[in-house]
Amino acid sequence: MARAAEWRNWAGDQACSPAVVERPGSAAEVAAAIGRARDAGRGVRAAGAGHSFTDTALTGGTLISLDRMRRVLEVDRASGLARVEAGITLHECSEALWSHGLAFENLGDIDVQTIAGATATGTHGTGARLRNLSAGLREIELVTAAGDTVALSEASDPDAWRAARVSVGALGVVTAVTLQAVPAFTLEGTDTTEPLGEVLDSVDERADATEHFELYVFPHSRLALTRTNRRVDGPPRPRRAPRAWVDDVLLRNHVFGLAVAAGRRAPRLIPRINRALAHASGTTVRVDRSYRVFASPRLVRFTEMEYALPREHAAAAVRAVLAVAERADLAVPFPIEVRFVAGDDALLSPAGGRDTCYIAVHMYRGMEWERYFRSVERALDGFGGRPHWGKRHFRTAATLAPRYPGWERFRAVRERLDPDGVFANDYVRRTLVG
Numbered sequence: 001m002a003r004a005a006e007w008r009n010w011a012g013d014q015a016c017s018p019a020v021v022e023r024p025g026s027a028a029e030v031a032a033a034i035g036r037a038r039d040a041g042r043g044v045r046a047a048g049a050g051h052s053f054t055d056t057a058l059t060g061g062t063l064i065s066l067d068r069m070r071r072v073l074e075v076d077r078a079s080g081l082a083r084v085e086a087g088i089t090l091h092e093c094s095e096a097l098w099s100h101g102l103a104f105e106n107l108g109d110i111d112v113q114t115i116a117g118a119t120a121t122g123t124h125g126t127g128a129r130l131r132n133l134s135a136g137l138r139e140i141e142l143v144t145a146a147g148d149t150v151a152l153s154e155a156s157d158p159d160a161w162r163a164a165r166v167s168v169g170a171l172g173v174v175t176a177v178t179l180q181a182v183p184a185f186t187l188e189g190t191d192t193t194e195p196l197g198e199v200l201d202s203v204d205e206r207a208d209a210t211e212h213f214e215l216y217v218f219p220h221s222r223l224a225l226t227r228t229n230r231r232v233d234g235p236p237r238p239r240r241a242p243r244a245w246v247d248d249v250l251l252r253n254h255v256f257g258l259a260v261a262a263g264r265r266a267p268r269l270i271p272r273i274n275r276a277l278a279h280a281s282g283t284t285v286r287v288d289r290s291y292r293v294f295a296s297p298r299l300v301r302f303t304e305m306e307y308a309l310p311r312e313h314a315a316a317a318v319r320a321v322l323a324v325a326e327r328a329d330l331a332v333p334f335p336i337e338v339r340f341v342a343g344d345d346a347l348l349s350p351a352g353g354r355d356t357c358y359i360a361v362h363m364y365r366g367m368e369w370e371r372y373f374r375s376v377e378r379a380l381d382g383f384g385g386r387p388h389w390g391k392r393h394f395r396t397a398a399t400l401a402p403r404y405p406g407w408e409r410f411r412a413v414r415e416r417l418d419p420d421g422v423f424a425n426d427y428v429r430r431t432l433v434g
């Protein structure tokens with residue numbers, strides 16, 4: 001048990017002062033920490049790496065950090081099944097899997113999140129035939145409010161299993177997961193710029209044509225940056241360290257950071273800056289271990305909202321968001337990010353039951369984000385979107401419930417596993433309980 005200290009997320013704009021911070025080293029210690037919190041009448045939240053933009057991890061009660069629970073427990077190379085502790089980061093897990101000839105089938109654009117935190121919010125990468133990360137789980141070990149450790153799987157408890165895969169931290173503390181990895185593979189990642197109109201007109205075919213396709217749309221520019229990652233035979237060809245630093249840190253972070261900082265100082269320059277950034281993007285190709293191509297460092301701090309929409313609306317929805325981002329009364333220095341994933345069957349997965357296009361909007365730290373994000377949320381309303389649980393949105397349980405066919409089943413599981421609301425913080429009460 002540690003003295004309370006302020007806890008902040010990566011973006012620096014969500015903070016809380018928990019009464020107690022616990023750093024258990026085992027499931028038994030997690031159960032004991034939950035017991036102490038209950039005895040003191042405190043609520044409990046687990047925090048991962050703090051990479052959510054919402055208040056989802058915040059608590060004034062007991063905050064449980066799993067930073068002492070990040071071991072790889074078992075790996076079976078033949079089946080590809082790996083059992084890992086819940087506090088391991090995706091990067092640590094990727095390195096360990098690679099040493100066994102295995103890898104995640106897909107990842108998002110960073111890999112510093114914990115496996116429990118990433119899956120709890122439905123974190124995803126891009127790939128029209130691939131589902132979000134939580135769909136790759138095969139078993140979840142969870143300590144409930146009563147202090148019981150349960151191992152949830154499709155076979156043991158189908159509804160709790162579908163609820164726990166994207167749990168928003170509302171069912172208990174995940175202590176370990178078993179995940180399905182695939183044989184290690186090399187990715188060739190190509191970034192290039194293309195005319196936006198052509199890309200949007202063929203966005204569906206492009207999403208189907210390669211394993212991983214995404215695009216970035218710079219407001220006020222008629223160019224799109226496309227990113228295409230495809231599997232290739234042959235070994236990785238890692239860039240030399242200075243080259244990787246220039247590409248990943250200097251260009252993608254420092255130069256980009258200077259440009260958006262200039263836009264923050266002089267918003268009227270943003271259209272010109274965006275056009276210059278899009279033009280300067282050029283073409284880069286990387287061939288490396290899959291996880292090194294999927295993820296890259298993010299040094300420029302921002303806040304973000306992301307919506308999961310039925311895939312057939314992709315082009316129309318991007319155009320609607322672009323129209324908002326280019327409004328004269330808004331200054332938007334960040335590109336709009338567009339990705340694709342296959343539907344899955346987790347009850348609260350934003351991609352649940354349908355092939356999905358994700359559209360994300362960002363705002364640089366210190367710039368006004370709320371008017372932009374609210375306007376985008378309104379513009380997307382007619383497309384039946386569902387927000388990412390870890391990214392900003394303005395929805396409540398009342399407006400979310402009709403968008404999730406499995407809503408009541410999730411509620412029933414939550415009432416069964418946490419009848420007294422021990423894991424309910426403000427975010428859970430606002431977005432899940434109502």
Ligand SMILES: Cc1cc2nc3c(=O)[nH]c(=O)nc-3n(C[C@H](O)[C@H](O)[C@H](O)COP(=O)(O)OP(=O)(O)OC[C@H]3O[C@@H](n4cnc5c(N)ncnc54)[C@H](O)[C@@H]3O)c2cc1C
Nearest residue numbers: 048049050051052108109113114117120123124169174390
């Ligand atoms: C720079 C950046 C890039 C990002 N890129 C992507 C991307 O490409 N794709 C994408 O989908 N998302 C992306 N995200 C969002 C991010 O993946 C999610 O918000 C994710 O949930 C963060 O994981 P975390 O480990 O930081 O968890 P936290 O943010 O700390 O927690 C997230 C939730 O998980 C719960 N939780 C954490 N650990 C446990 C546990 N052991 N048991 C039960 N509940 C737990 C918390 O209570 C909370 O509700 C990005 C975020 C940032 C800041």
